[in-house]
Amino acid sequence: MRITIVGAGYVGLVSGACFADFGHHVTCVDKDATKIDALRNGDIPIFEPRLDDLVAKNSKADRLKFTTELKESVADADIVFIAVGTPSRRGDGHADLSYVYDAAGEIADAIEGFTVVATKSTVPVGTGDEVERIIRERNPKADFVVASNPEFLREGAAIEDFKHPDRIVVGIEDERARSPMSELYRPIYLNKGPLVFTSRRTAELIKYASNSFLAMKITFINEMADLSEAVGADVQDVARVIGLDKRIGSKFLNSGPGFGGSCFPKDTTALVKTANDYERPLSLIETTIAVNDRRKRAMARKVIDAVGGNVRGKRIAMLGLTFKPNTDDMRDAPSLAIAQALKDGGATISAYDPEGMEQARAELPFLDFCHDAYAAAENAEALVIVTEWDQFRALDFTRLKQVMAQPILVDLRNIYRKSEIEPYGFKYRCVGRPHEE
């Protein structure tokens, strides 16, 4: 099949490379000429494990192309995906659909022959109707149907998630979309996760319901972590044991500094806005957002407490800045609020992240960026693990103690145990587990 993907970001690029790997002919279109130039030269503008090999392999096989020119590739395509960003709109928190609607307008001008236009971007309920209206109004002769095909991949494991999904959801209002969308995903659902067809509005809501539920699950265990600290329980045991109940499940029960990233914060907010518009407020999700927002600065207070209640004039080292490991994505990362709160308290902050420092530099210009964990730890009064990159799981604590001003580890991801750290003479603080000195 001939596929065009509009928007070559985290989702568009991974989807394009994976569809090409299935044997489809894919063109990724992006307005950002620098991005397209880089991709044509074999440079991947984002960090995503194994994506470079997949792009190289499929570009070489002539199944994956990159362009800034939408018109030609849309004219040739059987299916055109919209995979542009839908960030929070400044001011009111609704999803900003301007990129989606602009893309729809450009697609309308270029459609030739029967085409499925499928929205991969996360979009509020009813956006498919509007995309359809825009295309019909702009090009009344166009022969097309609009489907919703939300994407569930996770950054850091995006290729694996795309190729082995738990489910693929396609929302359609016109039966003519069913066969091409089934054909497109045949290589996946023949072996693995089910392909589920729903109505278009249902598919749009499924994506938000899914992300909001996961955000709520994380927030639940974070609150249990706070309670565990207060009552002297161990939240990791709580999570492990409640997770053994199949109705609950073990995933997304790691307590930490709060959820962040390019999806959960904006999607929970957008869902709350939609619900308010329909006069069906979602109190659980509203509370989830509020609890999570409070939590990020509370993590900075945990660091301040660990160094004796005051960070003014003190150096604090942060390890990990991205919202999770194996990505360079800094969007809404908890590190942003934590670093700001420490700075507000008067701290000087050094930091190291394996992949996110270039992006972090723009957002956190006041950090001293270092080339590794040990350089960041130099003269620090506390070392704070913010993101659980693998390379922070086996730190050399003898070396760290030599370079730090005070041996204090604040482990916001619970990747160590008190019993492992204390023999090195470190004071250890974590989340939701006993840590009394």
Ligand code: NAD
């Ligand atoms: P992104 O910002 O990384 O990429 C979007 C790309 O679209 C950019 O490169 C931008 O230049 C391009 N673009 C915008 N308007 C364009 C136009 N008219 N023509 C051509 N290109 C255009 O965004 P992302 O993280 O890939 O997210 C895309 C969508 O997928 C969002 O709705 C997001 O919520 C959703 N999503 C993201 C993830 C994730 O993990 N990042 C997972 C699932 C779903």
